[in-house]
Amino acid sequence: TSSEGDELLRVGKLNLVDLAGSENIGRSGAVSQRAREAGNINQSLLALGKVINALVEHQPYVPYRDSKLTRLLQESLGGKNKTCIVATVGPAFSSLEETISTLEYAFRAKSIKNRPTMNSMVTKKELLADYTRR
Template sequence: MHTILAKGLQQRRVAASAMNIRSSRSHLIFTIRVSTTNLSTKETLSGKILLCDLGGSERLKKTEATGEQRREAIEINKSLTALCDVIEAVARRQRQVPYRNHKLTQIMQDSLGGSAKTLMFVNCSPAWSNLSETLMSLNWAARTKRITNLGTPSSSSPLSRKRSEPCLGLLLPPEQ
């Protein structure tokens, strides 16, 4: 599993910008599926761990990005906007949640509502020059905190069991 994660990290796009010397230009999603079967009852309990390292939201003007880096920044910002829309809809308990608006929100759907337990780390810059980005990140975290999930394992009968394997997905901006 460690080898698969290392391979995904090697493929991750990273580039220098005016704001960050090692700015990630993509999101890294690592999914681990786990299941166990009770030998007495034959009941299977399954779970999923979704590790997401999201590319940072950066203001285009401050990054001074051009060309491919500008396009990547726009795609990252689009995906994070879609994620914010989903977080807001789930937090407000709206009937319609726009999970389908982006591949990122489709992948993270199980973690953003229902029975998943979710833990979020938000990185903030201590620099005054990044105050607006830090405030944006903290506001995003505050919105996310309003989501209430009750973590419960999934169970199934032996007939409906699925094979569990680790899988790695690297979300990159679409190729042109």
């Protein structure tokens, strides 16, 4: 409790994101709406790749605002949060190109240096005020 008698809380956030894989429109046979969706997925993954490269290469500008995905992941990429990456690959020879791409992506992301910090204590009143402002 605080000196005023308010209960103090330590609050954290957990982001779980399934990036799936890049969508090969030609191979998947996607048309119309699904093809547009696949294109959007690829654009987001491309933007994420640019952010990862900028962080790994310690560039002064990191393009977080290039996609909604990178904005959502900003705190988890090079920020003060802990990050865990799970790369799922397939054993089939037909998946070799995608498997290599996934492993390269994960290897680059592994090189990002985060600076995890313990969250500060806040009162319930401050926490509610913060959430109502959003």
